[in-house]
Amino acid sequence: DTAVSQTPKYLVTQMGNDKSIKCEQNLGHDTMYWYKQDSKKFLKIMFSYNNKELIINETVPNRFSPKSPDKAHLNLHINSLELGDSAVYFCASSQTSGGYQETQYFGPGTRLLVL
Amino acid sequence: AQSVTQLGSHVSVSEGALVLLRCNYSSSVPPYLFWYVQYPNQGLQLLLKYTSAATLVKGINGFEAEFKKSETSFHLTKPSAHMSDAAEYFCAVILSNTGKLIFGQGTTLQVKP
Numbered sequence: 001d002t003a004v005s006q007t008p009k010y011l012v013t014q015m016g017n018d019k020s021i022k023c024e025q026n027l028g029h030d031t032m033y034w035y036k037q038d039s040k041k042f043l044k045i046m047f048s049y050n051n052k053e054l055i056i057n058e059t060v061p062n063r064f065s066p067k068s069p070d071k072a073h074l075n076l077h078i079n080s081l082e083l084g085d086s087a088v089y090f091c092a093s094s095q096t097s098g099g100y101q102e103t104q105y106f107g108p109g110t111r112l113l114v115l
Numbered sequence: 116a117q118s119v120t121q122l123g124s125h126v127s128v129s130e131g132a133l134v135l136l137r138c139n140y141s142s143s144v145p146p147y148l149f150w151y152v153q154y155p156n157q158g159l160q161l162l163l164k165y166t167s168a169a170t171l172v173k174g175i176n177g178f179e180a181e182f183k184k185s186e187t188s189f190h191l192t193k194p195s196a197h198m199s200d201a202a203e204y205f206c207a208v209i210l211s212n213t214g215k216l217i218f219g220q221g222t223t224l225q226v227k228p
Contacts, residue, residue, distance in 0.1 A: 004158075033214070035216075041153075041203060041220075042220060043159075043205065045216060048213070056215055090159065096214060100209070100210070101147040101166065101214075103164060104209075106159040107158050108158040109156075109158050
């Protein structure tokens with residue numbers, strides 16, 4: 001009964017490959033997010049979607065493309081992977097009908113290593 | 116622009132000692148503030164949040180934080196550290212118009228036996 005789940009948990013791949021990370025939440029939330037945690041553990045938002053509409057799109061290379069098929073899913077596709085993309089990627093969700101200040105619930109993370 | 120600063124990237128305490136993790140914020144509007152904990156190789160778990168209802172906020176696992184507007188601080192405390200408290204702690208402020216969470220740099224808490 002995991003609230004926010006991500007697959008895969010670990011991802012090891014070669015430079016130049018294309019990969020996707022999937023996120024699903026069963027909390028009934030209407031907003032989902034992607035965060036990147038670098039090797040120094042610094043966390044930064046990448047994207048957010050509200051009911052399949054893009055809300056936040058930070059300065060992220062256009063090799064990263066989020067896709068939200070429905071409000072319970074937010075996937076992250078990365079083209080032409082680079083060494084610097086190695087990081088932990090976290091998905092999160094929140095219910096924002098009462099406002100965007102509501103608590104975000106995080107998934108377990110996907111550890112991406114680009115060789 | 117809103118931001119948070121965590122003072123001390125690494126804090127070490129003895130088991131049973133007071134835990135104090137410092138967070139200062141910068142905001143032109145009343146902030147919504149959060150403390151999250153990250154255990155090794157896990158996701159972030161909410162400890163507590165401040166939403167202006169009360170300045171002293173109690174969270175899970177015996178943690179609490181006090182919002183002090185005059186000091187622009189939201190320090191996290193626990194009276195008695197337990198070995199299981201060893202983790203990375205993040206203070207964060209949220210932009211209420213977009214939901215963008217802005218995190219501090221994180222503080223690693225080490226608990227010595």
